[in-house]
Amino acid sequence: MTAFLRLLAYARVHRGLIAGAGVAMVFYGAASAAVAWLIKPIVDEVLPAQERLGFVVVTLLVAYLAKGIGAYFSSYLMDDIGQRVVLQLRSDLFRHLLNQSAAFFAGRTTGQLLSRISNDVGQVQRAVAETVGDFARESLALVGYAGLLFYYDAKLALVCMTAAPLIVYPLVRLGKRVRTVTRWSQEALEYMSHVAAEAFSGHRIVKAFGAEAREAARFDVAARGLYRSNMKVTRVLAVLPPFMEFLGGVAIAGALTYGTREIASGRLTAGEFTLFVAALLLMYGPIKKLSRVNANLQQAMAAAERIFELLDVHTEVTQAADAAPLPSFHDRIVFHDVAFAYNDGEGRHALRGVSFTVQAGQMVAIVGRSGAGKSTLVNLLPRFYDVTGGAISIDGRDVRALTLASLRAQIGIVTQETMLFDDTVAHNIAFGVPEASAAQIEAAACAAHAHEFIVQLPQGYQTTIGERGQRLSGGQRQRLAIARALLKNSPLLILDEATSALDSESERLVQEALSTLLQNRTSFVIAHRLSTVRRADVIIVLEHGRVVELGRHDDLLARPDGAYARLHQLELVDDGSLGGPSTASGAAAEGERP
Ligand SMILES: Nc1ncnc2c1ncn2[C@@H]1O[C@H](COP(=O)(O)OP(=O)(O)O)[C@@H](O)[C@H]1O
Ligand SMILES: [Mg+2]
Secondary structure: OHHHHHHHHHHHOOHHHHHHHHHHHHHHHHHHHHHHHOHHHHHHHHHHHOOOHHHHHHHHHHHHHHHHHHHHHHHHHHHHHHHHHHHHHHHHHHHHHHOOOHHHHHOOOHHHHHHHHHHHHHHHHHHHHHHHHHHHHHHHHHHHHHHHHHHHOHHHHHHHHOHHHHHHHHHHHHHHHHHHHHHHHHHHHHHHHHHHHHHHHOHHHHHHOOOHHHHHHHHHHHHHHHHHHHHHHHHHHOOHHHHHHHHHHHHHHHHHHHHHHHHHOOOOOHHHHHHHHHHHHHHHHHHHHHHHHHHHHHHHHHHHHHHHHHHOOOOOOOOOOOOEOOOOOOOEEEEEEEEEOOOOOOOOOOEEEEEEEEEOOOEEEEEOOOOOOHHHHHHOOOOOOOOOEEEEEEOOEEHHHEOHHHHHHOEEEEOOOOOOOOOEHHHHHOOOOOOOOHHHHHHHHHHOOOHHHHOOOOOHHHOEOOHHHOOOOHHHHHHHHHHHHHHHOOOEEEEEOOOOOOOHHHHHHHHHHHHHHHHOOEEEEEOOEHHHHOOOOEEEEEEOOEEEEEEOHHHHHHOOOOHHHHHHHOOOOEOOOOOOOHHHHHHHHHHOOO
């Protein structure tokens, strides 16, 4: 019921359209009754005595014309309302989902979310447009017919109406069942979308591991599940027409039995009786449609509930009511006893007791084994996640007291898994600064050493690079991501293994670009290359989410049994100029992960 009221709230804004549809429906209902009303003069006057033929014919034509016009505008306007409701629902849902936290997305798949936005919303649209329109229009026609029946013979009309409660109860029962099975069917559809989306986005891995048959079988299972639940829906819905047909037969049989006696006793004319039976027959159409209304409505409700469920999930990183914009960063960033645990039910801490201070203009290198918490640490700064203990402050202001937009506007990010869009090279570089000029885009690309390969592409800067930049190599993607961050030109920069997918030669080039970039900026750099790390003003060594060492390269290396010295020996901090880039190849393969 609440889902229904909430849907209604979406429709209420279109009052004008609703009023227009209402007028069209009244037209339709009145015209329907007029057609039925003509049956009496046809049977009693036109047919036996050829009287009033002209009047009847003209009225008949006008009534049908009015009925047609009413039907056209009411269904057109109702559909418009349905489409508008769905339009709003879709954009609300999209906006809402996009604002959810990283944890929300980690717990759901793209396929599932897509299914809600396309399938569930579509289900609501179909049901709303058909159902509500049918309901209002056919009820009005029904009222018209019933009015005629009562006008000519209230007793006979009442006899026919006693069947009504007999219809309602089974329809309500049926509706409940429809809602349940529709929900199953939407769930099955969602699962199938998920399986397909996963296999398509991971197509390379599927092929590399020869898992095509297994994935196809998985899809078949999902598709068959959908078939089964759809058939459950059909089984329930298919009961309706024969059921209604049978009840119609019962009503006519009753009217015939009673009516024959009435004519014999002279209380009804043949014309009146024919009108009566005809009106009953005419009522059958609207009643059949009305009987579907509840079932359709229940289908819409099942889908609407799933939509509102998502709309009611609130995992947004919330902006405080009194959040203030962050003025241009100029002083320091302080991590004060920061703790963080992913909300994965295990309660393990990914970070604990992390404290350090970074002065504006400094470069911080974060080193540690994989899984130590390096990425987690830098994700806290733009508030992809909020700390679960302690605090992070920028220029003395807690990041949670800042507006998200102003905070994120000052942070540039390049990660190991570059995210590019299926758009042109130029638009991908200008993603953070849509108004950038071609010259600015090119300058950023040159600084990131991307210009050389971009001009070799078929359409240069206007080349479309495919979903997630599939048409580029890992190193090329990463250079585009660096160009994108360069163009944004933010005072704070986060590089999370940003150069890991580059070969030594391009890395050397990009390092040069980065070193100029880093000079007048504050940066958090996660890297394995000694050449990068040794330049840092502060090196933070993380182990199992704790800061075990903190200092400059020479000091840390001088500690005989220190963690940094150990990492150095293990070549987790290695020098790219010697031998091959041991981390680069591994990271590049990982970058292929969907
Ligand atoms: N979304 C997540 N949900 C739950 N645990 C996570 C998530 N992301 C990372 N972790 C866990 O947090 C720890 C630190 O991960 P991460 O910061 O990515 O390490 P690093 O970047 O140092 O390799 C790891 O144990 C990892 O398994
Ligand atoms: Mg990481």
